[in-house]
Amino acid sequence: MKKKATIFASFAATALLLAGCGSDSDNASGDDSGLNLHEEGKLTYASSGLYKPFSFTDGGDLTGFDVEVGAAIAEEMGLEPNPITTPWETITQSLLGNKFDAIIGSMAITEERSKRVAFSDPYYYSGGMIFVPENSDIASADDLKGKTIGVVAQSTYDTAAQEYTDDIKYYNSDVVALKDLTVEGRLDAVITADVVGYEAISSGMAIKEVGDPLWIEQAAVAVRPDDEELLNEINDALAAIIEDGTYEEISNKWFDRDLLDVDLEGIEILK
Known part of the structure; x- marks a missing residue:
């Protein structure tokens, strides 16, 4: 698979739309992809924007590891990345309220959260x-x-x-x-x-x-439970960017190591 060109420049300040600014009517955008997207042609994904180096503002722009992984997943899916911020305390409620398509914001997989959202494969361990x-x-x-x-x-x-x-x-x-x-x-x-x-x-x-x-936590992308097709495409895209080296490039940029290359033996996995 052809490695994607560098897409990891900071996003414009206009990407810092509060998730709460949308309304349910915004979802009626004429999306015909079958993915139930918040906005046609875009993957709209949320993080807190307050979790450096995963998602934070730099010079008014939203950037970080989570933001760039989300952008790579979106481009692999043929969609425009549309990262936004929303308070962590209400991020799950906002997802279920159709304010955006996915949470790509270092959300760890837990049994309790899995009762409310559907998780992708892990995209990093910490x-x-x-x-x-x-x-x-x-x-x-x-x-x-x-x-x-x-x-x-x-x-x-x-x-x-x-x-x-x-x-x-x-x-x-x-x-x-x-x-x-x-x-x-x-x-x-x-x-x-x-x-x-x-x-x-x-x-x-x-x-x-x-x-x-x-x-050890397994951070994953979260989507609404009914969005099975979207989740499948996100998992396929995540696997593709791992295989072609894009993921490792992003991880090395932010941490000088691959966050998926972790020895899990003998350490409790959070559930």
Whole structure:
């Protein structure tokens, strides 16, 4: 298969349409693809836009690993990429309300979520990791008992934090939560994806990881349960960009490694 030309430039600021701005009537766009698309000829996919380096704004443009993977999938399907942002706390409700076609926003597969949406094959693996201030004496998960933990609401990290403490501070961005770790007395720890924390450390943030990942998550594309044809085409497109090297190119750009090339032996897979 011919490798697609570079399509990974930042998207124009006009791509930053709030999902909530649409209406159900917007879906009556004359789409004749049989894919039940929100807008004819486009794959409209959502992320929070607050999850660097997966989806974030840079100079007013929406960019990141998730955004570029979505663009590659769309182009493989012969569609125009149309990435948008919407609050994470309501992203599933917005998908089910036909505000966009898919979630390509680092949503981990869980049994609970699978009751509401249909998931594609995984498009990356990451570990749920504890991060603490650089001078913290927290050395293991057991040390989190009764501590103040920062997480994004309605995330898998929220569920994990509840196992250790009732003192949870909620954020709409993991990056903001990690920044609060550097403010004395504000947070004791943050639970988030390993790659997000490592990105913050590499940018000079005075934080550190604790131990090994608590689990491995499988991030996947989410669509409405009835959109079986769309899901099949997304899976075919994902397989194609993995096979032709496009996926690895995107992953190496953002992480200097292939996020699907992970040794899962002996590590709990989040379900």
